Amino acid sequence: xxxxxxxxxxxxxxxxxxxxxxxxxxxxxxxxxxxxxxxxxxxxxxxxxxxxxxxxxxxxxxxxxxxxxxxxxxxxxxxxxxxxxxxxxxxxxxxxxxxxxxxxxxxxxxxxxxxxxxxxxxxxxxxxxxxxxxxxxxxxxxxxxxxxxxxxxxxxxxxxxxxxxxxxxxxxxxxxxxxxxxxxxxxxxxxxxxxxxxxxxxxxxxxxxxxxxxxxxxxxxxxxxxxxxxxxxxxxxxxxxxxxxxxxxxxxxxxxxxxxxxxxxxxxxxxxxxxxxxxxxxxxxxxxxxxxxxxxxxxxxxxxxxxxxxxxxxxxxxxxxxxxxxxxxxxxxxxxxxxxxxxxxxxxxxxxxxxxxxxxxxxxxxxxxxxx
Amino acid sequence: xxxxxxxxxxxxxxxxxxxxxxxxxxxxxxxxxxxxxxxxxxxxxxxxxxxxxxxxxxxxxxxxxxxxxxxxxxxxxxxxxxxxxxxxxxxxxxxxxxxxxxxxxxxxxxxxxxxxxxxxxxxxxxxxxxxxxxxxxxxxxxxxxxxxxxxxxxxxxxxxxxxxxxxxxxxxxxxxxxxxxxxxxxxxxxxxxxxxxxxxxxxxxxxxxxxxxxxxxxxxxxxxxxxxxxxxxxxxxxxxxxxxxxxxxxxxxxxxxxxxxxxxxxxxxxxxxxxxxxxxxxxxxxxxxxxxxxxxxxxxxxxxxxxxxxxxxxxxxxxxxxxxxxxxxxxxxxxxxxxxxxxxxxxxxxxxxxxxxxxxxxxxxxxxxxxxxxxxxxxxxxxxxxxxxxxxxxxxxxx
Numbered sequence: 001x002x003x004x005x006x007x008x009x010x011x012x013x014x015x016x017x018x019x020x021x022x023x024x025x026x027x028x029x030x031x032x033x034x035x036x037x038x039x040x041x042x043x044x045x046x047x048x049x050x051x052x053x054x055x056x057x058x059x060x061x062x063x064x065x066x067x068x069x070x071x072x073x074x075x076x077x078x079x080x081x082x083x084x085x086x087x088x089x090x091x092x093x094x095x096x097x098x099x100x101x102x103x104x105x106x107x108x109x110x111x112x113x114x115x116x117x118x119x120x121x122x123x124x125x126x127x128x129x130x131x132x133x134x135x136x137x138x139x140x141x142x143x144x145x146x147x148x149x150x151x152x153x154x155x156x157x158x159x160x161x162x163x164x165x166x167x168x169x170x171x172x173x174x175x176x177x178x179x180x181x182x183x184x185x186x187x188x189x190x191x192x193x194x195x196x197x198x199x200x201x202x203x204x205x206x207x208x209x210x211x212x213x214x215x216x217x218x219x220x221x222x223x224x225x226x227x228x229x230x231x232x233x234x235x236x237x238x239x240x241x242x243x244x245x246x247x248x249x250x251x252x253x254x255x256x257x258x259x260x261x262x263x264x265x266x267x268x269x270x271x272x273x274x275x276x277x278x279x280x281x282x283x284x285x286x287x288x289x290x291x292x293x294x295x296x297x298x299x300x301x302x303x304x305x306x307x308x309x310x311x312x313x314x315x316x317x318x319x320x321x322x323x324x325x326x327x328x329x330x331x332x333x334x335x336x337x338x339x340x341x342x343x344x345x346x347x348x349x350x351x352x353x354x355x356x357x358x359x360x361x362x363x364x365x366x367x368x369x370x371x372x
Numbered sequence: 373x374x375x376x377x378x379x380x381x382x383x384x385x386x387x388x389x390x391x392x393x394x395x396x397x398x399x400x401x402x403x404x405x406x407x408x409x410x411x412x413x414x415x416x417x418x419x420x421x422x423x424x425x426x427x428x429x430x431x432x433x434x435x436x437x438x439x440x441x442x443x444x445x446x447x448x449x450x451x452x453x454x455x456x457x458x459x460x461x462x463x464x465x466x467x468x469x470x471x472x473x474x475x476x477x478x479x480x481x482x483x484x485x486x487x488x489x490x491x492x493x494x495x496x497x498x499x500x501x502x503x504x505x506x507x508x509x510x511x512x513x514x515x516x517x518x519x520x521x522x523x524x525x526x527x528x529x530x531x532x533x534x535x536x537x538x539x540x541x542x543x544x545x546x547x548x549x550x551x552x553x554x555x556x557x558x559x560x561x562x563x564x565x566x567x568x569x570x571x572x573x574x575x576x577x578x579x580x581x582x583x584x585x586x587x588x589x590x591x592x593x594x595x596x597x598x599x600x601x602x603x604x605x606x607x608x609x610x611x612x613x614x615x616x617x618x619x620x621x622x623x624x625x626x627x628x629x630x631x632x633x634x635x636x637x638x639x640x641x642x643x644x645x646x647x648x649x650x651x652x653x654x655x656x657x658x659x660x661x662x663x664x665x666x667x668x669x670x671x672x673x674x675x676x677x678x679x680x681x682x683x684x685x686x687x688x689x690x691x692x693x694x695x696x697x698x699x700x701x702x703x704x705x706x707x708x709x710x711x712x713x714x715x716x717x718x719x720x721x722x723x724x725x726x727x728x729x730x731x732x733x734x735x736x737x738x739x740x741x742x743x744x745x746x747x748x749x750x751x752x753x754x755x756x757x758x759x760x761x762x763x764x765x766x767x768x769x770x771x
Contacts, residue, residue, distance in 0.1 A: 178746060210745045216532075216692045217684055221429050225739035228422045229413075243692055246532060250689045254546030256611020270534035270690055353471060357535060 049079040049303045051296070052105025054096045056113040056137070058085040062288055063111070065348075066135075069289035070109075073296030079303075090117035097121035101130060107303035108132045109295050115139040131302035135295055140319045145308050146327035147295055149286040151182050155189020155240070157334045158263035161282035162236050165261045168197060169235030172207030172226050174248055176214045176240045181320055183210070186240045186265070194238070206230050211244055219247030227255060236261040242271035242283055249279045267335060267343055272354045275337055276365050285333045285343060294330060340367035394711045394763065398726045401759075402733070409737035417737050420607045424619060428545045428687070430732035431621035432457070432680040433699065437706040437724040438632040439673035442642075444707055445649040446669050447716030448509040452498055452516030453677040453703060457696030458524035460491040461681035465533035465691025468540065472533050480540035488678035494520065495674015499667035517700065524693045534690035544687030545619030553606045556617035560602035567594050621683045625725075628679060632672070633721040645669060649716035705756050706731055711763065730755075 051074055055063055067083070074081050082103055086093030093113050098121060100108060108125055110132060112118055118139065125132055126143055133145045162171070173190065176183035197203040207226035211219045219239070227234055237252075237260065239245045245264035252260050258278070264271050267285035274280035301311055308314060308326035317327035335343055344351050344367055355368035362369075409417040416422060436453050443450050464487035466472035468480050478486075494516070501512040527533075542549040551559070571591045602618070610616040636642040644665045647655040656662050680699075685691050710727030712719030734755060738748045 207742070209739065209742075212745055212749075213694060213697055215694050215697060216688055216690070217695060220688060221735070222739055224425050224429070225736060228416060228419070228425060229740045229742070243532060243694070246534065246690050246692065247688060250544075250546060250687065253689070254544070254549065254687075256547060268532050270532040273535065350471075356470065 049077070049300050050082060050104050050106045051079050051109060051299045051303070052082045052097075052100030052103065052107070053084075053109045053135075053295075054093055054100060054111065055083065055085045056093065056111040057088045066288045066292040066295075069292030070295050073293045074300070077296060077300050079296070079300050086113050088113055090114040094118060094121050097125070101125065101128065106130065107299045109135050109299050110139065110144075111135045112137045112139050131299075131308075133295060133299050133302065134325075136291060138319060138325075140321045140323045140325070142323055142325055144325060145298060145302065145311075145314075146317055146319075146325045146329075147291065147298055148327070148329060149291070149332050150329035151185035152189040152192070153329070154265050154284045154286075154332050155186035155191075156193050157189075157284045157332060158186070158240070158265065158282060159190040159193035159238060161334050161336060162238055162261045162263050163193065163197065165281055166236045168202035170204050170206040170230065170233055171236045171238055172223075172230075172234050173205065173209070174219055174222065174237055174239040174244050175208070175210045176244070177212055178210040180214070183240065190238050190240075206234055214241060214243055216243045216247035219244035220251045221247075223248045223251035227251065232257070234260065237263070239263050240265065242266045242268035242280075245271060245274070245280055245283075249274055253279065265332070267348060269349050269353050272335065272340060272343060272349050273356055275335065276340060276355050276358045276368055278337070281336065283335045285335045285348075286330075287333060287346065287348075289346065290330055294328060298328060337365035337367075340365055394767075395720065395723055395726065397766075398710070398723065398730070402726060402730055405730070405733060405737075409733065409740075413737065413740045416740055420604045422736070422740070423604055424608050424616070424622075426729070426732055426736050427622045427625075428619050429736060430728045431545075431625040432683045432687075433702050433706055433732070434625045434725055434728040435628050435680045435683065436673070436676050436699070436703045437710070437728045438629050438721045439669075439676035440703050440707045441710070441712050441719045441721055441724045442632070442636060442645050442669045443509075443673050444704075444712045444714060445636075445716060445719045446645045446666055447649050447652060448502060448666060448669065449704070449714075450498065450509065450513045450516075450670065450673050451700050452494075452513040452520060453673060453680075454696040454699035454701075455517045455520035455524065456491055456494050456674060456677040457681045457684060457699055458693060459520040459527070460487045460494070460678045461685045461695045462524045462527035462533065462691045462693055463487050463490055464681060465536060465685050466527050468537055469533045469535070469691075472528065480537040484540070484682055487681060488675055491678025491681065492671055492675040495671040495677070496667060498674065499670025502670065503663040503666040521697075524695070527693070528691075530693050532690050532692045536685060536689050536691070541686050541689045543620050543624070543682060544685075544689070545621040546687060546689070547611065549621075549686075550605070550610060550616040550619045551623070552610075552617040553615035554617075556602050556606055556615075559618065559623075560598050563598050564595050567591060567598070621687065624679065624683060628676065629721055629725055632676075635672075636721055641665065641668060646717060649718070651717075702731060703728075705752075709756060709759055730759075 053070065071081050082100055082105055084096035084100060086096050090113050094117065097108060097110070097118065108130060110118065112134060115137065122132060122141060122144065131145065133147055136148050138146055138148070171194070173187070175187050194203055198205060207229065209222045209226070211222060223237065232255065237248045239248050239262055242264035245262050248262050261281040263282050264280060265284035267283050271280055271283045275283060298311055302308065311328060314326055314328050316324050317329065318324050333342065340354055343349050344354055351367065358364050358368040360370060406418060440450065463473065464483050467476045467478045467483035467486060470477050498513050498516050501507045502509045568591065571587045575587050605618045606615040608616045636645065644655070644660045647660055648662055648665060652662060684695050706727035707719065707724045708714065708727070709730055710720070710723030710725065712724060731752060734752050735748060738751065
């Protein structure tokens with residue numbers, strides 16, 4: 001994948017290893033060799049854009065999905081891909097960013113491990129005129145482009161899907177951890193949609209609780225108490241993620257209740273199965289392949305001199321710290337029983353796992369009916 | 373002096389029986405709390421369904437608290453059990469779902485037994501570091517807290533493992549997880565008969581301790597409790613409308629508590645635990661195998677963390693890697709609230725159960741009152757502080 005002129009991947013790796021060593025002389029030497037070895041390749045292919053990606057912790061399964069779509073999309077655009085894995089170390093990521101620049105990156109895509117620890121590298125990138133894209137994790141700096149999913153939209157979709165099956169009644173909120181900023185984004189989105197119905201009296205809020213650490217077993221106990229408090233008369237649970245939705249669904253099932261709408265997010269395999277079984281209404285799915293494709297588009301455009309605000313769909317995002325950054329926030333997808341095929345065809349979950357325990361027949365969700 | 377002579381000494385007797393009066397005080401305080409919560413919730417708190425919920429919600433922490441009593445009495449501590457719960461729960465779930473661990477899916481009884489055996493081995497692992505490598509228990513089990521929380525994630529790379537076997541999830545007390553009216557009454561009758569038999573045999577052995585009337589009153593109050601619990605459980609309807617009866621997690625908790633109480637008060641192992649806690653040096657000089665006893669106390673607690681893992685996964689119907697996060701603190705709080713002294717040597721299983729019930733009552737009642745999670749934490753923390761301080765003053769000793 002590394003299309004440098006150094007013939008063998010193992011030799012490149014050796015040089016890279018040298019480049020990341022602390023000894024300054026050796027490091028500079030190795031870096032210089034890498035740069036010079038990259039030059040002829042660049043000349044042959046009319047200066048392809050070089051995109052340097054710094055991963056925070058590549059061992060997590062999801063980033064492999066991001067990478068595959070990012071690399072494919074870069075290939076289509078004739079751009080080159082360089083990468084480094086910071087292995088959850090802020091110091092290593094700082095060195096990685098310097099190395100990526102030394103290796104000829106025209107644009108940096110960063111999954112920040114600790115955004116504040118990256119300031120020196122970001123400053124030198126700015127000085128060198130290299131654009132930076134903050135991938136999935138916000139970096140609060142006005143000249144870093146923020147690319148992520150719209151978390152407020154996640155909450156809106158959850159509430160919309162619940163309202164689609166239960167237009168009114170007694171609703172309870174199961175919110176995430178009070179320490180997590182995402183909790184408030186999602187809750188704000190839920191209220192965006194439900195506020196008019198609450199003000200009109202169509203929706204009554206009969207429970208509203210945070211769940212420390214997003215723990216499913218705590219969500220289960222809280223749900224039991226909300227049900228007790230209301231004599232079992234709760235018409236819908238607006239729940240913020242799939243793990244907690246599992247706890248809510250277990251509490252509902254142990255009381256023998258079925259058909260109570262429950263929302264979630266993440267596209268967890270267990271949640272997709274609950275949707276197929278009719279025990280959960282919606283899981284808001286953030287397709288990391290779409291994020292990877294968008295990163296390829298944005299980074300190549302920025303490297304080509306396109307201004308951040310000229311990128312299609314870009315907006316100004318005000319961070320929790322009050323910094324206004326250019327951003328592209330992707331629309332998450334609602335997965336319901338009608339479109340379970342979407343996650344299966346994307347290779348996110350297998351049909352067997354999604355449809356486990358679903359009785360075949362006309363009642364089954366479309367994804368779990370035998371294909372003609 | 374032989375170990376038996378030492379353990380039968382008056383000092384040890386006093387330590388073991390001292391919690392009796394204290395337990396009475398705690399029961400009264402719990403009664404007051406329950407009445408207050410019932411009034412505040414407009415009669416919801418003491419409704420049969422909520423009492424059953426409360427018992428089920430307290431069961432996993434209660435199971436672990438019984439074992440924690442012995443570990444703390446022996447002057448040790450175990451911070452790892454929440455993580456051990458998470459890890460063994462993930463293994464139990466991973467062994468029975470289709471795309472879980474290699475070698476699966478196995479029938480649920482095998483997965484269950486393998487999980488508890490694993491938890492036992494982990495308990496022994498911590499116990500060995502403490503007893504034989506002479507590491508402070510705080511350090512050895514803090515390491516365990518980190519290791520097994522990470523291991524819980526690694527079982528499935530963080531993926532939730534579901535759905536679990538429908539029969540297995542009954543153990544969690546959910547759908548079909550109760551034993552029904554008839555079995556509940558039979559069980560109540562059997563327990564009452566057991567109480568009568570043990571009281572009578574106690575009176576026959578030592579008739580000088582008072583007339584039959586003297587044992588009749590405590591026995592009658594115990595009968596009353598047993599019958600009340602059975603009646604409450606039977607007045608809750610199952611989803612099909614029939615009386616639900618006792619939920620399985622509560623039965624598991626009862627059986628574990630009886631067994632650990634028996635172990636603590638009726639066996640040589642139990643006497644040795646209290647002797648070590650009272651004075652480790654003297655116990656060693658008296659010929660007690662301090663290391664072996666310590667190892668076994670940790671092993672027992674590990675096994676109970678495995679039982680709690682079964683209850684938690686069965687109740688959730690899934691294995692999630694975050695299960696049991698911070699449970700070790702709830703368990704230690706329950707044991708301490710129940711009169712277990714962190715200085716070692718004093719504590720009782722009954723007290724720890726009451727402590728667990730106290731903590732869960734506060735949590736349960738305050739959610740009914742729609743109190744936010746942050747305020748609940750503040751309230752529970754303050755209650756723990758005040759209860760233990762009051763207890764220390766009352767006993768005139770350090771907690």
